[in-house]
Amino acid sequence: MADRGKEFALPPGVGGHADPKFGSVATAFARHFARGRGGGALAVYLDGEQVVDIWAGTSDRAGKTLWDSNTAAMPYSASKGIASTVIHRLADRGLIDYDAPVAEYWREFGANGKSRITVRQLMSHSAGLSELSSLAANADELLDHRLMEQRLAAAKPSVLLGRPAYHSLTYGWLMSGLARSVTDKGMAELFRTEIAHPLGVEGIYLGTPPAGAPTVASSFAGSMGAMNSRAGRRFAPRTVTIPGPLGAFMRTVFVPGFESLLDVDSPRILDTEMPAANAMVTASALGAIYSAIACDGQSPNGRFLSAERVRQLAHVQTRQLDRTLYLPFAWRLGYHSIPVPGAQRGFGHVGLAGSMGWADRNSRLAIGFVHNRLPDLRYLASDQTIGFRLAPYAVRAARAARSPGTVVPFRPQRSA
Structure with a gap:
């Protein structure tokens, strides 16, 4: 599909390359992202072929090192999509059945009334194990x-068992505990053996890439703003008692001192295995995962998932309002819909501050988008929606690419 021999003239400040048919995507990326705080990258795949691989900005705290093709970022909850894909790979080999009780594989998990909770419930955020307050003191x-895997295995589910309630951080440890029970491997190792190696790509890690790896982790850019102020730290413990979306979300992520994990000078969050949040990925690698899903499990490096497995993981499990974020996520098995015009048919996973992986099986289109901006409340709304605003350009460009002679104009929207 790529227009080989031709090169789109990228906007100022943007590096990489883009197929001319997807020039509007690169222009939109430049408008929404190329200026300002930090850096980031966007990858687009069509029919399994990478048609956009672009980046902009800087990757270090000082703002002096330019982003490049090997720069990775922590995509927060977009990490969940990668952890979920590990489980689907194991299911594809008959090691896991979605409708089997989790305790059938992870024996300790059956404690405290959880013996009948299924893998399907776990992967659709319906296990009643979303809150952190009873699991960790700091x-x-x-x-x-x-320790977190052990405490989740011993925990008692809440009254939300059976109803979707976003497991902001616990989801990752639940996936790793399940995967460990059938492979005897941690999720960091499985990110490499079940995702990166089968796809034949670099740029997929859980936590900081090892010394000598081609992939280089970006530093956090900006600040936590109000979240990390003295007043913010005083107010945060009170938010867990607030009714409605804010309190519901904070109960899934807050423990005393949580803000210290995102310290810009020493981000301790990268020194552990937190599969719900701390993957370290390039946009190209994240896009490659979803490209294989968009192409019914086939990747340029061979079959990644069976077509039947992709059909199962793409099936909507519930359209109920999520009890944590109060949004109709249309949960698949570890992925959610992205309800924006032009991109509703696809699914993937978005992270805090807007990084995302996304696939549309109907058009065989996939996107990977990552950046290193911290979730500052002053910019959070605009950052959170960058990927949503870029996706429709890719959808329109893909549609035009299948219709020779069609040109997709760039129609500016409000920039970030």
Whole structure:
């Protein structure tokens, strides 16, 4: 599909390359992202072929090192999509059945009334295990991933068992505990053996890439703003008692000292295995995962998932309003819909501050988008929606690419 021999003239400040048919995507990326705080990258795949691989901005705290093709970022909850894909790979080999009780594989998980909770419930955020308050007393305990797996195995589910309630951080440890029970491997190792190696790509890690790896982790850019102010730290413990979306979300992420994990000078969150949040990925690698899903499990490196497995993981499990975020996520098995015009048919996973992986099986289109901006409340709304605003350009460009002679104009929207 790529227009080989031709090169789109990228906008100022944007590096990489883009097929001319997807020039509007690169122009939109430049408008929404190329200026300002930090840096980031966007990858677009069509029919399994990468048609956009672009980046902009800087990757270091000082703002002096330019982003490049090997720069990775922590995509927050977009990490969940990668962890979910590990489980689907194991299911594809008959090691896991979605309708089997989790305790059939992870024996300790059956404690405290959880013996009948299924893998399907776990992957659709319906296990009643979303809240952190009874699991960890402080941020130091969150860094002990084996401890968190053990405490979730011993925990009692809440009254939300059976109803979708976004498991903001616990989802990752639930996936790793399940995967460990059938492979005897941690999720960091499985990110490499079940995702990166089968796809034949670099740029997929859980936590900081090892020294000598081609992939280089970006530093956090900007600040936590109000979240990390003295007043913010005083107010945060009170938010867990607030009714409605804010309190519901904070109960899934807050423990005393949590803000210390995102310290810009020493981000301890990258020193553990937190599969719900701390992947370290390039946009190209994240897009490659979803490209294989968009192409019914086939990747340029061979079959990644069976077509039947992709059909199953793409099936909507519930359209109920999520009890944590109060949004109709249309949960698949570990992925959610992205309800924006032009991109509703696809699914993937978005992270805090807007990084995302996304696939549309109907058009065989996939996107990977990552950046290193911290979730500052002053910019959070605009950052959170960058990927949503870029996706429709890719959808329109893909449609035009299948219709020779069609030109997709760039129609500016409000920039970030």
